[in-house]
Structures are given as C-alpha cells and as structure tokens.
Amino acid sequence: MTGLPLLPIAEVIPAVKQALSVHPLVVVQAPPGAGKSTALPLELLDEPWLAGRQIIMLQPRRVAARAVAARLAEGLGEDVGGTVGYRVRFESRVSARTRLEVVTEGILTRRLQRDPELAGVGLVILDEFHERSLNADLALALLREVQGALRDDLRVLVMSATLDPGLPVRLGAPLIESQGRAYPVEVRYLPTDPAGRVEDVVARTVRAALEEHPGDILAFLPGVREIRGAQGQLSGVGAEVLPLYGDLPLREQRRALLPDPQGRRKVVLATSIAETSLTIQGVRVVVDGGQSRGQAFDPGTGLSRMVTARVTRDSATQRAGRAGRTAPGVAYRLWSERTQALLPESRPPEILEADLAPLTLELAQWGESDPAALAWLDAPPEPRVEVARTLLRGLSALDAGGRATPEGQRLLEFPTHPRLAHLLSVGAGRGLGALAADVAALLEERDPLPPGTGADLTERVSALRAWRCRQPGRGDEAVLERVERLSRQWRGLLGVRADDSPPETFDVGSLVALAYPERIALAREAVAGLPGGRYLLAGGQGAALPEGDALAGARALAVAHLDARQAEGRIYLAAPLELAALSEQATWHDSVRWDARAGALVAKQEQRLGALVLAARPLKNLPAEQRITALSGAIRSEGLHLLSFSPEAASFRARVESLRAWRPEDGWPDLSDDALLDTLEEWLGPHLGPVRTREELARVALLPALQARLPWDKTRELDELAPTHLSVPTGSRIRLTYRPGEAPILAVKLQELFGLADTPTVNAGRTPVLLHLLSPAGRPVQVTQDLRSFWNSSYFEVRKDLRGRYPKHPWPDDPWTHRPMKGVTRKGV
Incomplete structure (x- = not known):
C-alpha cells in the first residue's frame, strides 16, 4: 500500500498476519495515528486464511465509518464502493466487488441476526474497542458464540489505541502492540483549572494557538450548544471555523474533515465524535475543553438524561493524538496537571450503565432470553435487564417467557430504539404512518x-x-x-x-x-x-x-x-x-392501602394505568389476605411502634433474643425488629382478626402471637435458661430485665443480699446477671457482676456515704454474717 512504510503499524503487520493465521481472536493496540484503521485492514485482504472472503470492519460512529472507508479506498487508488465500501443507517456505498465493508454497530448486529454464520465473511474487525460501546460488546459476544458453534474459521480482530491491560487475558487472545506514534505531540496544561464556561475558555485558547502555532486546530467541546457558542466568539480570526458533530449534514462534515480548497487555515470545533479513527487533515493543534456529554440511564425511573462530565484519561490520550496524525503537534489540555492525575482511567463499559432495551430485544431474537448465558466481557446487570424486559413487554415486544413476539421481530426491522420502532410500526x-415518521424523526x-x-x-x-x-x-x-x-x-x-x-x-x-x-x-x-x-x-x-x-x-x-x-x-x-x-x-384492580393520616385501611376498586388512577369505587368485601398484606405494609412503613408490646410481650422477646445470642447453635427463633417486620404476615396475620384501624392495631395481644413462634419443646427450656424472676436471700422474687446480647439486669436493694457471696446467674450458670444494687430509696448505688469483690471493697465506701442518710436500715461492719433484710432495723435486732 502507498505510504505504508511511513506508518508505525507497518512494523507489527507481519505479527498480526501470523497471529490471525492460527488464532480465532487477536487484539491489536496501537497509538492514535499509527495506521491501524486505515492501513492494516488493506494488508489483510490477500491473506491465505481469508481465502478471498470479505472483511467487515466495525466503527462506532457514522462520521468515522464514512471517513475511514474513504481513506481505505484512497489507499487503493479507488473510489468508495469498489473494493472498499461502507454501510451506515439509511446509507450504503457497496458493490458486488466490495471485499472490505466499514459498518456501524447496528448494521453488524442486523447482519448477524439475518445470517448468524456470516456467509462469505472471513474476518470481523472491531475498531476503537476501548469505547466499550453497548453494541460493540454485544457484537463481540455474538461473534464468540458464532465462532464456538458455527464458524471455527471465522477470525475476529479487536483494535484500539488504549485498552484495559487485562483485556487480552480475559479474551484468551494474543496481544500485539505497536509502540510508535506517527509524530510527537507536546501536551500543555493550565496552571490551575479555569473558571467560567468551557466555550469561553476554548475560544480564548484557540485565538492564542492561532498566533503561536502553524496548521489547523481541532477543539473539543461537549455539545452543539457549546460549539455554537465558541463559533460565535471566533468570527474574524483569519481562519475557517467549522463545526463537527454527528447530526451535521454530510456536506458540512466533509468540509471539516478535508483541507480547505482555498488553502485557508481551519479551526474545527468538534464533539467527542472526533476522538477516534478520524484523520482531520492538516491538524497540528488540539484544544481539549476536558468535557464530554452522553446519555446516562437511570433504571429507577426507566429514563435517560444527558450528562456532561469530565473526560477520562484514555479519552484525553485519544484527543491529544489527533494533533500528531500528519505532523508534530501540540495539545492544550484546559485543566491542571493536578486534575489530570485525578481523572478516571477510562469510562465504564456502556453495558453497565446504558438502557438495555435494544440489547435485550436483540438477544431475545437471537434466541437467548438469559443474557448471562453468553460470554460477555462484562455481563449486563440483571436489574437493568429486568427494567428492559418490563419496557419491552409494555411494547408487546416480548412474551412472558422473554421470547421475541412477532411485534418484537417487526421492531428489529427498524434501525432505531424499540420505543420509536413501536411508534412507527x-x-x-x-x-398514521406519515405522522409517525414525522414524530419519530422529531424525537x-x-x-x-x-x-x-x-x-x-x-x-x-x-x-x-x-x-x-x-x-x-x-x-x-x-x-x-x-x-x-x-x-x-x-x-x-x-x-x-x-x-x-x-x-x-x-x-x-x-x-x-x-x-x-x-x-x-x-x-x-x-x-x-x-x-x-x-x-x-x-x-x-x-x-x-x-x-x-x-x-x-x-x-x-x-x-x-x-x-x-x-x-x-x-x-x-x-x-x-x-x-x-x-x-x-386501563384495567380494574383491588386497592387496599393504609392511609397514614387517617390511621385506617382504605379499600377500593381502581381503574389503573400503571400508577395512574382513572376511576375508583368502594371495595365492599375485603378479603382477609389483602387486609393482612396492607396492614403489614403499614407496619413496615411506619414501624413496629404501631403495635403495643405489653411488658410481658417485651420481656418474652428479650429473653428469647438473649438466648439466641448466648446459644446460637440451639436454633432459638429470631424475634428482632427486622425479623418481625420481615415475617409480619406469618406471625401476626393470624391474630389480626377484623383489624382495620390504628387503634385496633394497638389493642392486638402480641404475647400469644410471639409465643407461637417458639417451638413447643423450647417453652420449658426458656423458663429454665432465661427465667423471668430470680429469688434473693430474703425470699423476694425479683424481675430480671433482659437485654439481647448483654447480661440481664437484676435491680435489688443492697440489704436483701447480705451474706450472698456469688453473683446470681442465668443460662445454666453461664451468664452472671448485672446487679444494680439499690439504696433503701431504690436508687442505684453500685453496678457489678462481682458481688464477692463488692462486699470486700466497695461496700465500705457505700456504707460510709449512706448510713447517715438511712440510719434506720442496717449497715453492718460485716456484711457476710448479717441477716439479709427487706426493711428497716427493728429494735432489739
């Protein structure tokens, strides 16, 4: 090919040819300007393993597909449509002689759906794979399945300037790297991040660069609005100022890509569409505004929105590389070196963030209702797949089993999102076909x-x-x-x-x-x-x-x-x-819901369209199951405080929970708040009776409901291991306060424990209680789990502080031998 030795990719072409002769999948990494898109494909056309068959080369964007096809045809000295052609949405330039087709991603998917064997095709090239677009990931997954099941002679070549270092290993494919750049590029940063609008900063920098450097300038801005803003500020700069974005008419795109016919300098203001594959002839300077704009899908709402964000480091590398395609250049990055170090390495794969409705419908047509069954680099997240399935069922595109319906198959004939395809169909x-065409185009x-x-x-x-x-x-x-x-x-x-x-x-x-x-x-x-x-x-x-x-x-x-x-x-x-x-x-549904303001159930029949209520009428006969479900939902929403736990019920819960913490191996039931909320229908439902209001809920007896959670053989064990009361030396039975995960509290007046050496225990002697030793007035004076130590030491400090305050109560010098007492000291005792 003419000029090939001047391109850095030339040094690795023999290795690429050799690898493809023995491996079904090969990865090539080469810097921008190396010639991987415009030289390498031509060198593979006559390889023996290709056997005269076609090469399909995937480009992520229409502008790039046309431009790359034009460069490839130029390399052969031909017009587009001969040996080299292209297909993009609603446009193709191919002929019976075409052996190398440059296509956009949707075109490849359509061809795979119609002809899974890809008859007559020997090699598929996935270019600019670092972008990890949804369709590129889908194409790779389908191609790997075709290779494994139908075409072991089909070759796939993955190419990009920047790649995840682990990608070749994940693909099980050899990596071939070209190190050389066509021309060196000097990268310049700002001292600090600029303030103000990006279009203003770009326009100022373009003006300065026109004065300082020769050649044309390519400036990156996030969207059309910013491009128009910068274009307005650059009038009269002595150069042709041209926009470049995906929706620009083809005639205007060509003006931006080709040298000016009168030889004037150009300033091309472009979106991220110019990051990859495109060679804008004459560019010596890149001005990178540092922002990009794209769709972000929110699965919670099922809606997408446009988001402007900072570029990633790999995108910045791609952009700077545009300045070194045809001569040495300079790249202005309109941010600081400190910010450069903080930029994310790369964009997340689109499959992890995008609207998955198109992919889900493609897979259903492919015959695979479970995306996880394919060999993905990154599997589509199941929650997003389920959102897509819900939408597609709403469009009548999927049946209940996840298979494509006749309408779904029809939608795939339209090269657009299933939503708009359904509108058109x-x-x-x-x-309303003519109106549908107008509306779809406007959208x-x-x-x-x-x-x-x-x-x-x-x-x-x-x-x-x-x-x-x-x-x-x-x-x-x-x-x-x-x-x-x-x-x-x-x-x-x-x-x-x-x-x-x-x-x-x-x-x-x-x-x-x-x-x-x-x-x-x-x-x-x-x-x-x-x-x-x-x-x-x-x-x-x-x-x-x-x-x-x-x-x-x-x-x-x-x-x-x-x-x-x-x-x-x-x-x-x-x-x-x-x-x-x-x-x-719309359809009619029973609606039983809790009105928090009124504190009561409201039961209706509603005519609904999704969340919309078009009409309503009273529901006279309220089924018990719906009532229990609605009441349970109310309790989950407002909390367990809607229920009134009696002291006995609260104590029962705490005792069971304590044993569950102390003896996890014994299978005590979980009566925690979370567990009770999770199982309301099971344990509370049978005890709700005709309850419909907040007041009636508060009167439900919870102890029997909780006791029913305890297996019959655990009841006696509960009383033995976690008794409600303990006896003290005076004969008093004192209630224990249980705290799950901690020692239970025994609050007892100090004088009732005279002569008791060891701290009382529960849990078959394993767990000492926490003694709250009370004054004669019932106020805590000491907290301990070591009663023996208290009598020998702390008692005397307590005695000194309190015996003057409570002279009628015993404060013996020897608490070990004094008789335990409930009340005051009687005369003569």
Whole structure:
C-alpha cells in the first residue's frame, strides 16, 4: 500500500498476519495515528486464511465509518464502493466487488441476526474497542458464540489505541502492540483549572494557538450548544471555523474533515465524535475543553438524561493524538496537571450503565432470553435487564417467557430504539404512518424550535410541515432539514407519502404514548403554593411543565422528553392525550392501602394505568389476605411502634433474643425488629382478626402471637435458661430485665443480699446477671457482676456515704454474717 512504510503499524503487520493465521481472536493496540484503521485492514485482504472472503470492519460512529472507508479506498487508488465500501443507517456505498465493508454497530448486529454464520465473511474487525460501546460488546459476544458453534474459521480482530491491560487475558487472545506514534505531540496544561464556561475558555485558547502555532486546530467541546457558542466568539480570526458533530449534514462534515480548497487555515470545533479513527487533515493543534456529554440511564425511573462530565484519561490520550496524525503537534489540555492525575482511567463499559432495551430485544431474537448465558466481557446487570424486559413487554415486544413476539421481530426491522420502532410500526398500522415518521424523526433530532417555545410536540410537527411546504414558519432550518431527511427515510421504510395537513388534536399524543407508555401522565390536583402544570406519570414519577406552558391545562399528556434529575422531573416535550383513550388501556384492580393520616385501611376498586388512577369505587368485601398484606405494609412503613408490646410481650422477646445470642447453635427463633417486620404476615396475620384501624392495631395481644413462634419443646427450656424472676436471700422474687446480647439486669436493694457471696446467674450458670444494687430509696448505688469483690471493697465506701442518710436500715461492719433484710432495723435486732 502507498505510504505504508511511513506508518508505525507497518512494523507489527507481519505479527498480526501470523497471529490471525492460527488464532480465532487477536487484539491489536496501537497509538492514535499509527495506521491501524486505515492501513492494516488493506494488508489483510490477500491473506491465505481469508481465502478471498470479505472483511467487515466495525466503527462506532457514522462520521468515522464514512471517513475511514474513504481513506481505505484512497489507499487503493479507488473510489468508495469498489473494493472498499461502507454501510451506515439509511446509507450504503457497496458493490458486488466490495471485499472490505466499514459498518456501524447496528448494521453488524442486523447482519448477524439475518445470517448468524456470516456467509462469505472471513474476518470481523472491531475498531476503537476501548469505547466499550453497548453494541460493540454485544457484537463481540455474538461473534464468540458464532465462532464456538458455527464458524471455527471465522477470525475476529479487536483494535484500539488504549485498552484495559487485562483485556487480552480475559479474551484468551494474543496481544500485539505497536509502540510508535506517527509524530510527537507536546501536551500543555493550565496552571490551575479555569473558571467560567468551557466555550469561553476554548475560544480564548484557540485565538492564542492561532498566533503561536502553524496548521489547523481541532477543539473539543461537549455539545452543539457549546460549539455554537465558541463559533460565535471566533468570527474574524483569519481562519475557517467549522463545526463537527454527528447530526451535521454530510456536506458540512466533509468540509471539516478535508483541507480547505482555498488553502485557508481551519479551526474545527468538534464533539467527542472526533476522538477516534478520524484523520482531520492538516491538524497540528488540539484544544481539549476536558468535557464530554452522553446519555446516562437511570433504571429507577426507566429514563435517560444527558450528562456532561469530565473526560477520562484514555479519552484525553485519544484527543491529544489527533494533533500528531500528519505532523508534530501540540495539545492544550484546559485543566491542571493536578486534575489530570485525578481523572478516571477510562469510562465504564456502556453495558453497565446504558438502557438495555435494544440489547435485550436483540438477544431475545437471537434466541437467548438469559443474557448471562453468553460470554460477555462484562455481563449486563440483571436489574437493568429486568427494567428492559418490563419496557419491552409494555411494547408487546416480548412474551412472558422473554421470547421475541412477532411485534418484537417487526421492531428489529427498524434501525432505531424499540420505543420509536413501536411508534412507527403501530402508528402505520393505525393509518398514521406519515405522522409517525414525522414524530419519530422529531424525537430523534434536536428540537427545531427555540427555547421558551413551549413543550407541545404538536407545534414541532406543524413547524416541520410548514417548512416542508416552504410556508413562512419558525424553527432552525438546519435542524428541520435533518428532521425531514430522517422522516423521509422512515416514510420510505413504511411505504407512505408525506402528509402536510395539520394533525388531529390527540394524534401526536397517541403516538408518543406508544413509545413511552410509562410516561403517560395525568394532571395532579392543584395544591396551594405550588404552580400548575404538575403531573403524575404512569411509571410513578412526578413531572412538571415549565411555568406558564400552554399545555398546563391538559388533563392528560404523553411525555416524550423529560429531565429526571430532580424528584419531580421537568417536561420538555409532550403532547395532549384523550382521557377516553386511556380508559381503553386501563384495567380494574383491588386497592387496599393504609392511609397514614387517617390511621385506617382504605379499600377500593381502581381503574389503573400503571400508577395512574382513572376511576375508583368502594371495595365492599375485603378479603382477609389483602387486609393482612396492607396492614403489614403499614407496619413496615411506619414501624413496629404501631403495635403495643405489653411488658410481658417485651420481656418474652428479650429473653428469647438473649438466648439466641448466648446459644446460637440451639436454633432459638429470631424475634428482632427486622425479623418481625420481615415475617409480619406469618406471625401476626393470624391474630389480626377484623383489624382495620390504628387503634385496633394497638389493642392486638402480641404475647400469644410471639409465643407461637417458639417451638413447643423450647417453652420449658426458656423458663429454665432465661427465667423471668430470680429469688434473693430474703425470699423476694425479683424481675430480671433482659437485654439481647448483654447480661440481664437484676435491680435489688443492697440489704436483701447480705451474706450472698456469688453473683446470681442465668443460662445454666453461664451468664452472671448485672446487679444494680439499690439504696433503701431504690436508687442505684453500685453496678457489678462481682458481688464477692463488692462486699470486700466497695461496700465500705457505700456504707460510709449512706448510713447517715438511712440510719434506720442496717449497715453492718460485716456484711457476710448479717441477716439479709427487706426493711428497716427493728429494735432489739
């Protein structure tokens, strides 16, 4: 290949060829600019083990897939679509001659689903694997299963600039490393972390770098808003300032990637899309704002939100490497060296944090309802899988056994999230295909209307249709152009024509509800002091419209975009829903709940849609099981103080718990608070009778319920080992106070123990009691577990302090020989 000896990857290509000839899976690590994406694949096309078959190369992003395919084709002196082609969503440039296909992740998964053997394919390359995207992990797991069950001749090559050092061992694969970088890069830090907006700091640094260094500049910012902000500040700098992000039209992407036709300097303001695989020709300087933005999924709410965070160290390495692709360069990191040391090494694998609905549906179609059965690098967390299953069942995509339904199989034909696929599929079936295409496209793209417009998605549909008809309207024309392009692709897939008539009032909401059934929302009752426009979602979360939003009067909404950061989410996009339509989806359920304010059970039949109650009627016949369950829930919620433990019941619990602590091997039942709360239905349920109120609960006799927890053969043993009372020398029977895990307390007046040498015991003599020796007035004067020592020493100090205060009570010089007494000293005694 032309220029190959100049690329550092050349030194390891023989080792890679040799490894792939004998190993089914090989790992290659090479720094940015080494040529692993643009040189290595071409060198493998004629290998004997490939036997003329295809190579599929996986790239995580569409921009990178197109750019890498173009570089590979250029290396062969051909146009894209010949030996080298690419496939991305809704776009492909391949031919019958294509032997090396660069594809995005979803394309590879679709091909595996249609043809698990990958007929005609000899090698699959997973590039930029350090990103550990969800689809890359899924592809690797499926490919390893294909290798083990169907194709022992299939090769897989995992490539990246930065990798977890343990990855080759975990894969059981050889590691081949290329050490060289194309050109050296000087990394510069700030003395301290900057204050202010990232776009401001980036713009200042770009201006300074243009003065100090030759060549083009690539600056990293977290998102489109920051890119636009920095672009506005860089007007008039004497260079072409160009944005680069995933949703940018292809024509604009090419302007950013290729040298300026007039030879002018370029400043490319990019998101993290430019971290990997892309070579932006002419870049000599990188300005790294140190932030990235991505989706974070919250399994507790089932919602995702955009999160801006600091870059990780491996991302910073990738970004700096962009400056050394074609010449020596410099990378400005807009943070301090101290902060660099504190950055996390890498991002967590996406599979541990992402929405797993797409993956779960893919696996169900693959025939595997249990994700744990596959050989993952990191298995998908079961709680998140269960959240995904719940959603997919709500979309009618999975059956009760976790298998893909016919609707689920249909959803996989749409290259998008199952939510939007369901919207498109069912919407088309209802005769709303054109509207479904518009709504799905609007939900996938950025909002075309300016901030403050209001949350009504129907307005966006109207704006799109007005723009499509070239009518005067409002909205960002660049965004509307992207939305229309995507809508056109969806219409083509559905086989429908555009409809530019105004949508019916509730049609948009009915479609949104198909995609987000758990975000169907009902208006809450107005509460004094709180603004209107507050809603309860079917998923149980609260959400609110911006104050003054025109949708605030709607009784029901379907919410499309929502920020779940706060306890009450903020609604950004929604559409009104017809209440009557909700009733068709709702079902009747018995509702028996505890009203803490009233202190009583409330029993109703409710028409429910998730957490939403559409209608209610009294439940006349309350089944005992539901009553017990509701009362148990109330006690767990408010605590055991709802029950009244008599002194006898409290003592019984403490005695049993003490023996359980002293004799763990004897199998005494657990009567701790936690254990009782966990088993309320079992031990308390049979004793609740017709109880329905807090007052009735407080009157339940608990001692019989607790005694029933004790096996019959333990009752006598309990009295022997942990008696309620102990006799003292005067003949008095004194009640013991038991404290689980500690010695029981025997509080007795000192004079009743004269002549007693040894401390009384329980637990068959194993456990001395803790004596609280009382004054004649019943106040503690000494605490001891060593009575003998007390008589010999401390007693005399106590005697000196108290005999003047209590002269009618005995205070003998010799407590060993004095007769024990209950009361005062009688004359003549």
